[in-house]
Structures are given as structure tokens and as C-alpha cells.
Amino acid sequence: MSFPWANEYKPSHPAMRWLDEKLPLPRFVYNAIGAGYPVPRNLNYLWNFGVLAGFCLVIQIVTGVVLAMHYAANTDVAFTSTEHIMRDVNWGWMLRYMHANGASAFFVVVYAHIFRGFYFGSYKAPREMIWLIGVAIFLLMMATAFMGYVLPWGQMSYWGAQVITGLFSAIPIVGDPIHTWLLGGFAPDQAALNRFFSLHFLLPFVILGVVILHIWALHIPGSSNPTGVEVKSESDTVPFHPYYTAKDGFGLGVFLFFYFAVVFFAPNSLGHPDNYIPANPMQTPAHIVPEWYFWPFYAILRAFTQDFLFIPAKLMGVLAMFSSILVWFLLPWLDRSPVRSGTYRPVFKKFYLLLVLDVAVLGYCGGSPAEEPFVIISQIAALYYFLHFFVVLPLVSSFEKPLPLPFSITEAVLGADDAATLAPAE
Amino acid sequence: MIRIFSLLAGAFFALALLWSAGKGTYSLITEPPAKTVEATFHEHPKDLALPSDGAFGKFDRQQLQRGFQVYKEICSNCHSLKYVAFRDLKDLGYNEAEVKAIAGGFKVNDYNANTGEVKQRDGLAKDHFPPVVYAGTGTPPDLSLITKARHGGPAYVYSLLTGYAEQVGYKNEKGEELLKKFPDAKTPDGLFFNPYFANLNIAMPPPLASDGQVTYKDGTKATVDQMAQDVSAFLTWTAEPKLEKRKQTGWPVLGFLLFATVLAYLAYRSVWAEKKGH
Numbered sequence: 141m142s143f144p145w146a147n148e149y150k151p152s153h154p155a156m157r158w159l160d161e162k163l164p165l166p167r168f169v170y171n172a173i174g175a176g177y178p179v180p181r182n183l184n185y186l187w188n189f190g191v192l193a194g195f196c197l198v199i200q201i202v203t204g205v206v207l208a209m210h211y212a213a214n215t216d217v218a219f220t221s222t223e224h225i226m227r228d229v230n231w232g233w234m235l236r237y238m239h240a241n242g243a244s245a246f247f248v249v250v251y252a253h254i255f256r257g258f259y260f261g262s263y264k265a266p267r268e269m270i271w272l273i274g275v276a277i278f279l280l281m282m283a284t285a286f287m288g289y290v291l292p293w294g295q296m297s298y299w300g301a302q303v304i305t306g307l308f309s310a311i312p313i314v315g316d317p318i319h320t321w322l323l324g325g326f327a328p329d330q331a332a333l334n335r336f337f338s339l340h341f342l343l344p345f346v347i348l349g350v351v352i353l354h355i356w357a358l359h360i361p362g363s364s365n366p367t368g369v370e371v372k373s374e375s376d377t378v379p380f381h382p383y384y385t386a387k388d389g390f391g392l393g394v395f396l397f398f399y400f401a402v403v404f405f406a407p408n409s410l411g412h413p414d415n416y417i418p419a420n421p422m423q424t425p426a427h428i429v430p431e432w433y434f435w436p437f438y439a440i441l442r443a444f445t446q447d448f449l450f451i452p453a454k455l456m457g458v459l460a461m462f463s464s465i466l467v468w469f470l471l472p473w474l475d476r477s478p479v480r481s482g483t484y485r486p487v488f489k490k491f492y493l494l495l496v497l498d499v500a501v502l503g504y505c506g507g508s509p510a511e512e513p514f515v516i517i518s519q520i521a522a523l524y525y526f527l528h529f530f531v532v533l534p535l536v537s538s539f540e541k542p543l544p545l546p547f548s549i550t551e552a553v554l555g556a557d558d559a560a561t562l563a564p565a566e
Numbered sequence: 567m568i569r570i571f572s573l574l575a576g577a578f579f580a581l582a583l584l585w586s587a588g589k590g591t592y593s594l595i596t597e598p599p600a601k602t603v604e605a606t607f608h609e610h611p612k613d614l615a616l617p618s619d620g621a622f623g624k625f626d627r628q629q630l631q632r633g634f635q636v637y638k639e640i641c642s643n644c645h646s647l648k649y650v651a652f653r654d655l656k657d658l659g660y661n662e663a664e665v666k667a668i669a670g671g672f673k674v675n676d677y678n679a680n681t682g683e684v685k686q687r688d689g690l691a692k693d694h695f696p697p698v699v700y701a702g703t704g705t706p707p708d709l710s711l712i713t714k715a716r717h718g719g720p721a722y723v724y725s726l727l728t729g730y731a732e733q734v735g736y737k738n739e740k741g742e743e744l745l746k747k748f749p750d751a752k753t754p755d756g757l758f759f760n761p762y763f764a765n766l767n768i769a770m771p772p773p774l775a776s777d778g779q780v781t782y783k784d785g786t787k788a789t790v791d792q793m794a795q796d797v798s799a800f801l802t803w804t805a806e807p808k809l810e811k812r813k814q815t816g817w818p819v820l821g822f823l824l825f826a827t828v829l830a831y832l833a834y835r836s837v838w839a840e841k842k843g844h
Contacts, residue, residue, distance in 0.1 A: 227654070408714060526580055
């Protein structure tokens with residue numbers, strides 16, 4: 141679907157005309173990310189992160205495929221083969237640092253993308269499907285990142301795998317068999333490493349497929365925008381190319397600058413030193429922590445320290461951790477405000493800022509050792525997290541008085557819209 | 567309907583958290599956790615400045631060679647360096663003949679796949695540093711990656727090597743005396759007190775005991791501090807032999823990106839000029 145005023149693909153070269161008749165692939169690209177896709181003219185820089193996330197996926201797949209040519213998924217040599225990549229493979233050190241920090245960059249970008257969606261109500265009708273697919277992509281990313289971190293078979297790889305797969309054993313009755321089945325043993329070992337490698341290679345391509353669905357779903361209602369007011373006329377939109385290709389090009393340059401600054405000058409700053417120690421099942425590290433992008437959820441997992449209503453603390457933590465992400469699937473139906481953008485929602489905006497702060501606090505606690513005062517702080521922060529999604533969002537719209545919305549995107553940008561004078565007064 | 571469900575779910579998690587937080591606070595008040603000896607007396611690494619630090623850092627070849635000498639004459643009695651190959655030592659400024667001579671000074675195990683026999687032979691440039699058989703207390707870690715595998719990196723290695731102290735009468739910066747505050751925390755026999763080590767008691771005897779333990783070929787005075795710095799520099803290299811190349815590659819990459827980004831910005835301004843009236 142597209143707006144009636146969308147440019148039509150008109151190939152001028154005979155070869156392109158020939159191709160367009162047989163397989164309209166150029167037309168498809170033109171309508172998806174070319175001049176044939178009309179986009180609101182008022183998108184701000186927060187709308188760059190979708191393209192950046194796609195670019196991160198490409199970085200990860202390209203570097204990952206080459207790394208897989210040199211890596212050996214065998215507990216005896218996995219660590220050594222990683223060091224072989226770092227020392228003996230031509231530019232192997234650069235590929236590995238790009239891949240490891242590429243995962244971090246991917247999560248930075250995706251968190252910005254998700255929190256942009258929270259603020260501007262991007263999950264609301266008619267864009268629920270885009271949002272649902274997006275949450276699914278995030279879950280796939282988490283699984284992929286976790287399994288990738290296990291591959292170098294360092295101490296944190298091993299013990300991280302031990303802790304995370306151990307979560308499944310919290311499920312009553314069937315937990316232990318599921319745990320054993322997932323690992324192919326009672327603890328992470330050869331079977332686990334090999335299947336993690338296999339899945340870590342597969343899942344990025346699954347993500348790629350789901351990303352295509354995400355973009356397909358996006359093209360049905362078209363992109364949202366910072367006012368949350370739907371597109372009304374041609375003057376509200378500009379063609380994706382050249383307007384947003386130019387803007388995304390600039391955004392990509394800024395992003396790559398910071399990304400490569402980390403890759404070349406602080407490549408180990410986001411990793412844990414213990415993962416440069418080969419895995420040792422006989423020696424537990426002093427503090428087992430996941431990579432930074434899991435810290436908020438790790439803090440929620442550990443915040444439940446007491447059994448509650450006959451539910452063991454561990455199961456409580458696992459339920460809470462999964463719920464803290466799965467609740468995002470319900471957002472389109474929990475938030476009932478007819479106004480999309482947080483800009484016009486004075487009460488919601490305050491709660492939103494509190495949520496951003498809250499997730500940052502959870503992240504800090506998740507990276508800290510499980511001792512006081514971090515446990516209490518993470519309990520309070522987790523409390524707000526759940527209240528925000530399960531209580532505040534469903535209720536806030538019933539007493540909030542939204543600010544007046546602009547008539548149209550054109551009016552928001554230019555201060556006046558000729559079409560507005562023709563529209564009947566509401 | 568969904569809102570009722572969500573309020574119930576919110577209440578469920580909130581109550582569970584309040585219950586956990588309440589019990590946690592109660593036990594925090596009734597039984598405040600005692601400060602451990604490690605929390606009170608463990609020291610963060612001292613400051614160490616190496617030529618390889620910073621965005622323009624380069625290895626000092628002379629220092630790496632001195633550090634290698636310290637490793638070879640002292641550390642290698644107990645610690646292996648298995649991820650490093652002798653051929654890599656060319657990076658330290660040794661020529662081919664010198665590398666061959668160094669390799670020839672080590673015995674490596676040669677496994678004959680046809681007979682299953684293991685024979686010892688002199689090392690070749692292609693070989694890695696051989697495993698080290700150690701029979702004492704503790705397990706000496708392989709040193710190849712040690713500066714990347716510890717918080718603080720080279721500064722940690724330097725601090726550990728120069729940080730041994732007499733436990734009797736030891737005071738921290740606040741002037742608290744360890745054995746007065748924690749009389750039970752006496753270092754067990756066979757271990758050595760070192761406040762830079764995580765649990766304060768390390769199995770490694772002070773390896774750099776006195777000045778002049780090695781005789782540097784370049785005439786540098788081999789003080790304990792100098793040897794500790796040199797070997798920390800050497801182990802920075804063993805952990806990341808591509809450090810220099812990495813930093814040298816980084817600058818042109820960032821320079822190009824800066825240039826390209828400026829161009830992209832100008833293109834963006836020019837494309838949007840009419841819509842935004844820049």
C-alpha cells in the first residue's frame with residue numbers, strides 16, 4: 141500500500157524495463173526504500189535508528205560469517221581458535237572486535253529504537269503488527285547475542301551459559317528435563333557449545349527474515365512521526381529517496397564514527413576480563429555478570445530474593461524477567477490514550493522520563509555484585525518497572541488531558557497548512 | 567478485560583517485590599553484614615604509565631625485550647605463555663637468527679602421529695612457548711592473556727609484583743591495622759600477603775625479590791620497579807600483539823569517516839534546503 145501521490149517507478153533504460161517486466165525487483169526496492177515511498181516530512185533524528193539497526197545486522201552477518209571460517213566449535217579448542225583469530229588470521233583481530241562491539245552497537249541502536257517507540261506511541265493502531273514483530277526481533281537478538289557470547293568458551297561464556305540455561309530448571313516438574321534437553325547434558329559442554337554455534341549462525345538469518353516482515357508491515361500504514369498525527373495530504377510527506385536516504389547517510393556516518401572509535405581504541409571496554417580466561421567448570425568466577433545489554437533484565441531476575449505465595453524465589457525471578465519483556469507485546473492494548481506522541485501527553489511524558497531513569501538504574505544494579513545496597517535499589521527500580529507497564533500505562537489516559545494537536549504535519553512544520561482552511565471545523 | 571488482567575499482574579509482581587525488599591531490609595537491620603577483610607584491605611592497582619597507553623601509544627621495543635628477559639629468566643620457571651609463538655618475537659625487534667636461537671633454547675614435545683611417540687626436541691620458530699610443569703602450591707596461570715584477563719590490566723600485574731608486604735603491622739591508607747581489625751585473617755603458611763591480590767593471600771612467592779635479579783643487556787638498571795614495569799609491558803604485548811596496528815589503523819578509519827560524514831551532512835542540507843529553508 142502507499143499514498144495515492146506516491147511516485148511511480150518508470151524505468152527509462154530498456155534493460156531495466158525488461159527486468160521490470162520479468163521480475164519487478166527494482167520496482168520493489170523503489171517502492172520500499174526509494175522515491176516511491178512517501179514518508180512524513182517531520183521525522184527527527186530518532187527515526188534514524190531503524191536504518192542503523194539494519195546496518196548493524198549486516199555488520200554482524202558479514203563479520204560473523206568470516207569469523208566462522210576460522211572458529212572451531214569444540215570445547216578443547218574454541219578458546220584457542222579465538223586467540224588464533226586474534227593473532228594469526230589476517231585482520232582477524234579487527235573482525236572479532238567489530239563483531240563483539242557490533243553486538244553492543246546493535247543493542248545501543250535497538251534500545252534507542254524501542255524507547256523512541258515508547259515515547260512516540262509507535263505501537264499504537266494502526267501499527268500494532270510492526271511493534272509485535274519488533275519485539276519478536278528483540279527476543280531473537282537476545283537469544284543470538286547470548287549464544288554468541290558463549291562461543292569463545294571463556295569463563296564468563298561458560299558460567300553465563302550455566303546461569304541462563306539454569307533458568308529453565310526453575311519451571312516446576314518439567315524444568316530439569318527441559319534444562320538437560322536444551323544443553324544436551326547436565327552442564328554446558330561439547331553438545332551445548334556445538335548447538336549454540338549452529339543456532340548462533342542460523343538465528344541472524346531468521347532475524348533478517350523477520351526484519352523484512354517488520355519493514356513490510358511498516359509500509360502498510362507508512363511511518364509514524366513525532367507529532368503522531370497521521371499523514372493527510374501530499375504536502376505532509378517527502379519521498380524516502382533522496383530526503384531520508386540523505387539524512388540516514390549522515391546518521392550512519394555519525395554512528396560509524398563512534399562505533400569504530402570503540403573498535404579501534406577501546407575494544408575491550410565493554411567486555412568482562414574474565415572472558416579472557418579459558419572456561420573452567422571447577423572454578424566459579426567471583427561475580428557472574430552478563431554483557432551490559434542484559435543488565436536491566438538481570439537486575440529484575442535477581443530482585444526477587446524471597447519465595448512468594450509458595451512460588452520459589454528463583455521461579456518468581458524467571459517469571460518476572462520474561463514478563464518484563466513479554467509485556468511489551470501487550471502495549472498496543474494497555475495504552476488506551478488516543479494521542480500517540482508523548483509530546484502532547486504531559487502526564488505520560490513524566491512517567492516516561494521516570495522509566496528511562498529506572499531502566500538505567502536497573503542496568504547499573506544488574507552489572508553490580510548481588511549485595512547491598514544494589515539488591516534493595518534493584519527491587520525498588522523493578523517495582524517501578526512493573527508498575528509503569530502494568531498499572532500506569534493503562535490508567536494514565538483516563539485522567540490525563542492531552543495538549544492540542546496540530547492539524548497536520550505540514551502545519552506542525554510550516555506553522556500553517558492550506559488544507560486546514562478547507563477542512564470543516566471539528 | 568486486558569486492563570484488569572494487567573492491573574492484577576502488576577499487583578502480583580509489586581507485592582512479590584515489596585515482600586522481597588521488606589525481608590531484605592529487615593535482615594539488613596537486624597543482622598547488618600560485617601565488612602570482610604578483603605573489602606577493607608584490598609587495594610586497587612597502582613598507577614602505571616606505559617608507552618603503549620593512549621590512542622597514539624606505541625610499544626617501546628627495548629622495554630619489551632627487557633620484559634621478555636624478565637619473563638624468560640624468572641616468570642617462565644612456573645608460568646607458560648602458550649598462545650605466543652616464537653616467530654611472534656620478531657615484533658620485539660629480534661632478527662630471524664635471534665628468534666631461532668631463542669626458540670632453540672626451549673624444549674618442545676614433538677608428537678609422532680605414526681608411532682604415537684612423544685619426543686623432546688629443540689624449539690623452532692614456528693612452535694609456541696611450551697607448557698610448564700609445576701609441582702608447587704597453587705596453579706600458576708598462563709600469562710599470554712593475563713593483562714586482558716584481570717581488572718586493571720598491566721597496572722594490576724605491576725602492582726601485584728611490587729605489592730608484597732609484611733602482614734604484621736600492615737595498615738591501609740585509612741590507618742586501620744589489618745591484624746588488629748581482623749585477628750583471624752592471618753596469612754596461612756605457604757601463602758604470601760599481597761593487598762593487590764583479590765583475597766589478599768597469594769600462593770606465588772615474591773618473584774622479584776631484589777634489585778639486579780636480571781642483568782639487562784642494554785645497561786638499564788634492573789631495580790624491582792623497573793623489572794616489574796618491563797614485564798608488565800611485555801605481557802601487554804603478549805596479550806595483544808596487534809595493539810599498535812589496531813591504533814594505527816584506527817586513525818585513518820576515523821579520519822575517513824569524519825570526512826565522509828561532513829560530506830553526508832552537506833548532502834543532507836542541500837537535499838533538504840527547499841523543504842526546510844536552510
